[in-house]
């Protein structure tokens with residue numbers, strides 16, 4: 001049988017051990033029956049001619065020796081003596097031990113190259129109680145290959161093998177020393193880390209790749225790149241969630257905060273890596289909520305807005321601007337009966353119905369409102385929109401809350417582009433800002 005081990009062929013002499021012991025047993029049986037026959041003859045001679053007994057002792061002892069010899073070999077274990085270049089290197093129970101040890105050698109070779117290794121020869125032998133296990137056979141093989149392969153610890157940087165040393169602890173010490181040397185490289189409290197993937201792996205390496213400690217330290221300082229990290233901790237706010245509760249008694253434009261949300265806080269620890277003074281990586285290591293946020297509860301209406309139907313609340317009529325340039329009240333010795341909504345570039349922006357209702361006026365007004373719309377919202381309320389450039393509704397039209405009815409202009413008595421907006425309650429003009437539930441700013445320079 002021939003088999004490849006590394007790059008050479010070797011031969012194994014196949015021996016059937018079972019046959020050997022069977023043959024031995026046959027011989028033993030024959031010899032035992034011979035002995036019994038001889039003993040009978042001795043008995044017969046003792047009674048007949050005692051003088052001749054001695055003549056029988058010599059062949060009898062020869063048989064005894066033979067029996068003892070057979071028993072001796074029977075009690076022995078046979079094995080295979082593995083020889084290499086005429087020298088015995090191990091005794092194994094069978095070929096399998098050698099094969100498995102070879103596979104182990106192969107699998108522990110960390111760097112592939114054309115290693116020459118042993119060409120064993122086998123001889124049948126008495127094991128003599130000293131049989132090799134796979135592990136000891138492995139070490140025997142490694143010892144035989146010492147010119148090519150040695151057990152050690154290799155350094156891999158980005159999966160490239162750089163070299164090996166005998167002990168992993170030496171390699172670890174070199175790497176740690178290099179890290180310690182690089183520490184505090186201009187950055188306060190910085191820790192040195194490997195920038196590349198650095199691995200130390202135990203295994204079999206080409207003997208020529210082994211370097212001494214000093215050379216390995218040199219390799220590390222030349223080939224391994226370091227980065228520097230600092231940990232920074234920062235307080236971050238955690239937004240709250242908004243939980244919406246539907247209310248089908250309220251119109252769809254309705255929303256009311258039932259419970260105010262509270263922003264939470266968390267402590268965030270980040271590891272920042274630098275290389276040559278430049279930030280190269282930033283990893284969040286931990287986030288710990290120090291104050292849990294509180295959900296906001298919002299009630300929202302679901303009832304559909306319908307043309308002609310008043311909701312009972314008034315919406316801001318110019319979504320584009322929330323700047324009030326003139327409030328309701330006495331002005332220049334007269335009385336300003338509404339609010340003026342202005343703002344940069346407000347010209348031509350949408351004017352929407354502040355609530356649903358029926359248009360009772362849409363056209364040019366002679367008293368100073370210019371292009372004007374009046375909407376009636378049920379019996380008690382009316383809204384008026386003045387100085388518009390364009391009108392989009394007509395008298396008798398039912399409008400929805402939020403529907404576009406006109407565009408901002410400066411028709412009638414107006415100094416600049418704005419909406420003059422009035423709310424009438426039972427035909428009395430009231431301050432619209434008391435009804436508009438919106439945030440606004442008052443800027444009378446507009």
Ligand SMILES: [Zn+2]
Nearest residue numbers: 338339340420
């Ligand atoms: Zn006005």
